[in-house]
Amino acid sequence: MSPLHLSHFTASSCLGHGLDAMQTMLLQQKSGLRPCHFETVNDLATYIGETPNVDAAALPATLAAHNCRNNRLAWLGLQQDGFSAAVEAAIARHGRRRVGVFLGTSTAGILQTELAYRRRDPVSGALPDDFIYATTHNTYSVAGFVREYFQLEGPAMVVSTACSSSAKVFGSAARMIEAGLIDAAVVGGVDSLCLTTLYGFNSLELLAPEPCRPFDVERQGLSIGEAAAFVLLERPAEDLAADAVLLLGVGESSDAHHMSSPHPDGLGARMAMAAALQSAGLQASDIDYINLHGTATPGNDAAEGKAVAALFGDRTPGSSTKGATGHTLGAAGGLEAIICAIALQRGFLPGGCNTRQLDPAIPIRYLTANADIAPRRVLSNSFGFGGTNCSLVLGRAS
Amino acid sequence: MTIKHALEAWIDGIGLLGPGLDNWPAAQPVLAATTAYVAQPLVVPAPLALPPAERRRVGQSVKIALAVAQEAVTAAQADAKQLAAVFASSGADGDNCDAICKVLASDDRHISPTRFHNSVHNAPAGYWGIASGAMTPATVVCAYDASFGAGLLEAMTQVGAVAAGVLLVAYEAPYPEPLQAKRPHPSAFGLALALMPQRGPRSLARIRIELVDAVADTMANAELEALRQQIPCARGLPLAQALAGGGAARVVLEYLAPLSLAVEIEACN
Numbered sequence: 001m002s003p004l005h006l007s008h009f010t011a012s013s014c015l016g017h018g019l020d021a022m023q024t025m026l027l028q029q030k031s032g033l034r035p036c037h038f039e040t041v042n043d044l045a046t047y048i049g050e051t052p053n054v055d056a057a058a059l060p061a062t063l064a065a066h067n068c069r070n071n072r073l074a075w076l077g078l079q080q081d082g083f084s085a086a087v088e089a090a091i092a093r094h095g096r097r098r099v100g101v102f103l104g105t106s107t108a109g110i111l112q113t114e115l116a117y118r119r120r121d122p123v124s125g126a127l128p129d130d131f132i133y134a135t136t137h138n139t140y141s142v143a144g145f146v147r148e149y150f151q152l153e154g155p156a157m158v159v160s161t162a163c164s165s166s167a168k169v170f171g172s173a174a175r176m177i178e179a180g181l182i183d184a185a186v187v188g189g190v191d192s193l194c195l196t197t198l199y200g201f202n203s204l205e206l207l208a209p210e211p212c213r214p215f216d217v218e219r220q221g222l223s224i225g226e227a228a229a230f231v232l233l234e235r236p237a238e239d240l241a242a243d244a245v246l247l248l249g250v251g252e253s254s255d256a257h258h259m260s261s262p263h264p265d266g267l268g269a270r271m272a273m274a275a276a277l278q279s280a281g282l283q284a285s286d287i288d289y290i291n292l293h294g295t296a297t298p299g300n301d302a303a304e305g306k307a308v309a310a311l312f313g314d315r316t317p318g319s320s321t322k323g324a325t326g327h328t329l330g331a332a333g334g335l336e337a338i339i340c341a342i343a344l345q346r347g348f349l350p351g352g353c354n355t356r357q358l359d360p361a362i363p364i365r366y367l368t369a370n371a372d373i374a375p376r377r378v379l380s381n382s383f384g385f386g387g388t389n390c391s392l393v394l395g396r397a398s
Numbered sequence: 399m400t401i402k403h404a405l406e407a408w409i410d411g412i413g414l415l416g417p418g419l420d421n422w423p424a425a426q427p428v429l430a431a432t433t434a435y436v437a438q439p440l441v442v443p444a445p446l447a448l449p450p451a452e453r454r455r456v457g458q459s460v461k462i463a464l465a466v467a468q469e470a471v472t473a474a475q476a477d478a479k480q481l482a483a484v485f486a487s488s489g490a491d492g493d494n495c496d497a498i499c500k501v502l503a504s505d506d507r508h509i510s511p512t513r514f515h516n517s518v519h520n521a522p523a524g525y526w527g528i529a530s531g532a533m534t535p536a537t538v539v540c541a542y543d544a545s546f547g548a549g550l551l552e553a554m555t556q557v558g559a560v561a562a563g564v565l566l567v568a569y570e571a572p573y574p575e576p577l578q579a580k581r582p583h584p585s586a587f588g589l590a591l592a593l594m595p596q597r598g599p600r601s602l603a604r605i606r607i608e609l610v611d612a613v614a615d616t617m618a619n620a621e622l623e624a625l626r627q628q629i630p631c632a633r634g635l636p637l638a639q640a641l642a643g644g645g646a647a648r649v650v651l652e653y654l655a656p657l658s659l660a661v662e663i664e665a666c667n
Contacts, residue, residue, distance in 0.1 A: 106518060106519070126579060127576045133580040134581075137580075139488075139540040140540045140545070155551060157540060157541040157544075157545075158539065160490075161536075168537055175555035175556060175559045178558075195502045196498055196499075199507050200514030201514075203511040252535030252537070254536045257527075257528070259521070260511075267533070268533060387528075388524070388536065
């Protein structure tokens with residue numbers, strides 16, 4: 001593919017609001033995971049990554065119909081790091097119709113519906129009048145919110161492929177730009193805490209009773225997180241700074257195996273990574289760091305480990321940053337692409353948090369501490385329910 | 399203002415399922431207005447391509463999606479394993495969503511693990527992979543009422559970018575109450591297109607699409623027009639009607655205001 005420039009980006013998660021907060025936590029290898037006391041959820045012995053002050057973020061009055069936790073998190077995210085101003089500048093350069101919006105989410109504003117179900121009419125069972133389906137519950141709601149916030153008039157959509165959603169949007173945006181339909185795209189992902197995912201992953205017995213420990217021999221499952229991750233993607237200018245970050249490749253595949261378990265040998269994952277390398281015109285040996293999907297469930301890490309070992313052997317350093325952020329589901333691909341961008345710009349490899357003893361059965365080079373090595377090209381993995389896989393290759397301009 | 403970037407593909411197979419529209423061969427004369435439209439409740443076929451354990455677990459949206467996907471692939475005589483897939487739907491599995499929300503609003507919040515993994519928007523894509531064995535990329539897009547347009551745009555850019563076949567599967571299943579009152583779809587509906595980068599022996603028509611400022615076309619038949627207006631994936635009906643009529647045509651499909659999608663159609667005779 002033709003490389004695209006991540007001309008501006010920002011992320012908010014349990015590591016804090018904006019890039020500085022996240023970078024500080026990553027450099028100190030600190031985790032944002034805390035015992036779960038979300039909303040009325042006090043009966044799950046697990047840890048979560050809750051973004052601070054999401055409910056204090058009040059949407060502008062003109063956007064009140066979009067009010068739900070997911071869009072409040074999106075709005076909070078858009079206010080950080082001058083991201084909104086960067087999008088406005090892109091609109092001024094390209095025009096309202098030439099800037100697309102492609103965002104990933106798994107559950108959008110479903111929490112709003114969960115709360116509305118508690119207020120059903122006791123006789124008729126009807127949902128309350130103040131519940132607005134289109135702009136909160138519907139899967140598209142977060143992209144609709146962002147499109148309306150910026151008063152954009154171009155193409156927009158949500159990709160909702162569970163935990164690969166906000167990685168796959170990079171591919172969709174790249175194809176739209178390549179086809180000449182748009183000149184820039186707001187991509188990324190927003191997924192927020194809700195009861196469906198907390199009790200859902202609990203029903204699958206996939207929640208760890210402690211902060212998640214990716215690739216640890218005693219890993220017990222995942223910690224759910226939430227995040228808003230936004231990237232402005234444009235064709236690269238001719239005079240890029242050396243530390244400018246480029247999207248170099250996107251690879252996608254399907255497991256065709258099972259709805260909630262990965263292919264045991266990680267075959268789909270391997271195909272996605274290989275396709276991303278091919279899309280970037282690179283070899284495995286060109287990759288300096290892998291941001292692993294690494295959810296810390298026994299099955300997922302074993303399958304991903306086999307896939308990584310098959311392509312990269314035990315040479316390429318990698319880590320899962322979910323020990324720090326939790327698994328932010330539909331926002332994970334976008335959030336972890338931004339973590340990769342920080343690593344490329346700051347010149348370090350982030351080590352994984354919480355992992356104490358590496359699983360000896362997984363023969364990859366897993367980093368449990370930050371490494372003072374400046375990567376030039378990195379790979380980021382995102383895999384999800386339904387056997388959906390996406391890998392991104394990112395690199396420095398020079 | 400027309401934005402001059404037409405995207406092109408050949409349609410090799412069509413799958414259609416809606417009330418009174420049992421499949422593409424049955425729907426074609428109805429859409430071409432040579433046979434009268436008779437509204438009838440839709441009967442969704444069982445997804446026989448799934449293993450029995452999975453077949454028992456899936457909801458209506460998966461069944462609809464798999465039925466039209468299979469019809470389009472069979473008609474195209476294509477190898478499903480070679481096709482990328484784009485699924486487009488405004489909602490996910492409404493029955494499942496309702497069941498989960500009811501449990502979460504009760505005193506006992508233990509939800510079923512099968513319901514949970516079927517609640518993801520990409521459940522039909524996951525089950526399609528299991529049924530077809532396709533390990534090719536599959537994406538799932540949503541743009542509320544513009545979901546058909548968003549799916550068609552995504553599929554056409556994929557055909558252009560990778561020069562390979564792409565299966566577009568647009569589908570919708572209705573919500574039960576109380577969500578139905580907030581999002582009333584009168585029926586399930588599905589429309590699938592097997593889109594190819596080159597003309598082949600099975601090609602039915604060449605299509606080219608572009609983003610335009612224009613009002614979307616409507617259906618002449620009032621009942622079909624009601625379906626078009628009330629079910630997001632039925633926003634593709636004017637395209638199906640033009641394909642049913644054969645020859646050359648240009649239709650405008652609803653997308654995200656102020657944009658519409660213009661589709662130029664040229665039948666392969």
